[in-house]
Amino acid sequence: MRLLITILVFLLMGWLGGGTWFWVCKVKQLCNKGGSTHTSISAPAAPVPEVEADEAEPARLSPVSVPEPVGNVSPLRIRYGEEVVMAFEDSWHFGKSSAQAYMPPAARRALDSLASLLKADPTKAIELTGLYAESEQNRSESTNLGLARADFIARQLVQRGIDEKRIIKSFELLPEAGLLNEQDTLLNGLNIRLIDAIAESTTDAPVPIPARDLYFSFNNTVLNMNPELRAYITRSIQYLNQHPDKKLRITGHTDNIGEPEVNLIIGRGRAEQVKQYFVEFGLSPDQIITDSKGASQPKASNDTREGRAQNRRVEIKIE
CATH class of the missing domain: 3.30.1330.60 (OmpA-like domain)
Incomplete structure (x- = not known):
């Protein structure tokens, strides 16, 4: 009786092992x-x-x-x-x-x-x-x-x-x-x-990542990711990882359409949206400062559609 039970156990183990292999390797094709x-x-x-490091040469x-x-x-x-x-x-x-x-x-x-x-x-x-x-x-x-x-x-x-x-x-x-x-x-x-890689630099050296503006459509806080913006975020995070004493300041702005209090909220929403991108890409929230100026600091005249489009922006600067 014990011999029969032993044989049955081995057969069951073989069946389970074979079934697992078939599912993983043949059905899911996860095997090499x-x-x-x-x-x-x-x-x-x-x-x-x-x-x-000082002896290394860049790889060809x-x-x-x-x-x-x-x-x-x-x-x-x-x-x-x-x-x-x-x-x-x-x-x-x-x-x-x-x-x-x-x-x-x-x-x-x-x-x-x-x-x-x-x-x-x-x-x-x-x-x-x-x-x-x-x-x-x-x-x-x-x-x-x-x-x-x-x-x-x-x-x-x-x-x-x-x-x-x-x-x-x-x-x-x-x-x-x-x-x-x-x-x-x-x-x-x-x-x-x-x-x-961004070369190591002293704290007093100029920041190699320039400030830049990101633009939004009217009454919108959603930013579309593109390869150029992705590359900018990557380079900024590289630098900030090397310089934990530096901060990333993100400031939201709006045009002058609407109430000032509402524009402050929209500007902050835009800044927080950009902050979320940097956090998702691996930057510590402790290195990010967000702020909103609403419509108080226009970049261009609000009298034209083109000017208002330039004012609906987020300013990014490492400091």
């Missing part, structure tokens, strides 16, 4: 089909030796070819500017609504190579842009699933010895049709871009 035989296109054969980054996709596997691309400078035949596999990913060997090697490059070249930093679809459910503690995915990969780099101040996290909302495959697995889930 090539096992450990994948090789990266541009990863170094051996880790890049670490050197002192050249364009590389990208492997052809195989089935539902999406090649991993790492860009510097517009060029792909590192490429691997497999990427991390995020499931739908998941902030954690299965890491095939090629993805782990990609992070190893990236960490080695960053250690060898202090003139570079990294921008992680987490992708997500509106239909996904955010069960993480992050503001959205894109940031949660960026944070997951950021932790992998920190574990490999990269200073978190050199990692900029952002997010991008994409249509589901371009993000998920038929198994509800993300084709990539996150984009990586090497960027030039």
